[in-house]
């Protein structure tokens with residue numbers, strides 16, 4: 237992730253709308269594309285939309301491509317991202333005409349997945365999705381290059397076959413490797429828990445406001461020292477929630493209309509969600525009640541297949557954008573799916589205290605205990621360990637050190653064993 241506008245790639249977004257779709261659907265798709273581009277680190281410097289049936293050569297109309305040529309030239313854009321899936325020929329034609337890089341939404345998503353894949357398994361799955369995207373294009377690419385008479389391709393009659401064959405054999409190699417790779421979730425989870433952290437993950441559809449909420453919570457919070465986590469991702473921050481140490485993780489979230497060949501790669505990037513102790517399911521309250529309900533149902537389906545007993549807190553975000561009556565209508569509509577949603581505005585901070593209380597309530601329970609330690613160097617070292625692993629409510633020093641603290645069962649067991657050994 238990169239927020240520096242100087243090094244960020246500047247792109248123009250293009251979307252061809254199907255004439256049968258209505259306005260709000262198109263706008264939603266467009267917002268989603270914008271979100272995806274931003275989370276991949278692109279700076280969006282222009283938008284083009286057109287409603288028409290697809291053009292074989294350019295996807296959009298010839299006239300629109302000419303507009304694009306001018307836009308790219310004047311703005312100095314580095315690339316164009318299409319909402320619509322492009323055929324190899326279309327990609328080739330547009331990039332040749334506009335003289336810049338051209339990708340479609342699927343390549344954009346694959347880029348995001350690749351940047352978020354942290355485990356070996358996730359990396360393999362993303363690689364597999366990429367190859368599956370490339371496979372049907374393999375033949376077309378070769379014949380395009382041939383047409384262009386690039387040296388090295390002429391006279392290689394069997395090249396088409398061997399290129400396709402190459403992709404196929406890479407696919408089967410990755411499949412074999414995937415079958416032998418261990419699931420890495422458990423060890424990661426343990427490592428974090430050992431340090432006294434609980435994990436809270438933000439889930440939800442693109443544009444629901446996950447990143448805005450993530451940043452707002454991180455900004456207003458006392459940050460916890462997390463130097464122990466040298467591999468902390470840019471999308472994970474250590475926070476203090478009502479005295480508990482929490483790792484808050486932002487995710488790419490759910491993406492509408494994901495093709496089936498991307499689903500495994502997508503799941504692997506949701507690793508952080510499946511590791512969580514608490515999931516915050518962020519919903520855009522300004523969308524229509526029907527859309528909200530539909531998205532909640534799909535989100536629950538995706539989550540429930542993978543998580544067992546992990547509490548989901550539904551967060552109704554962007555309440556600043558709707559009236560009280562509209563809010564009531566939505567609450568009624570989703571009542572059976574999310575009985576007690578927390579209402580917030582990530583933008584103005586409304587509802588944050590309530591949200592933090594709810595996160596705290598859903599965190600794995602800790603117990604309160606008191607321990608008496610000798611007034612010695614060893615005793616002091618245990619005190620500092622307790623400060624790391626638990627919430628210390630009270631501490632008094634006299635002949636001995638008495639600590640009133642709150643911690644996980646495991647910590648309480650350890651400290652009792654230590655205390656009796658002294």
Ligand SMILES: Nc1nc2c(ncn2[C@@H]2O[C@H](COP(=O)(O)OP(=O)(O)O)[C@@H](O)[C@H]2O)c(=O)[nH]1
Nearest residue numbers: 271442443444445446447448554557581582583
């Ligand atoms: N009015 C309003 N806009 C919001 C709020 N939260 C997020 N947004 C806007 O919604 C858009 C998507 O937000 P973002 O955090 O990137 O969504 P993500 O895809 O879920 O990470 C951005 O333009 C945000 O400024 C909110 O509480 N109120």
Ligand SMILES: [Mg+2]
Nearest residue numbers: 275446447487
């Ligand atoms: Mg985001």
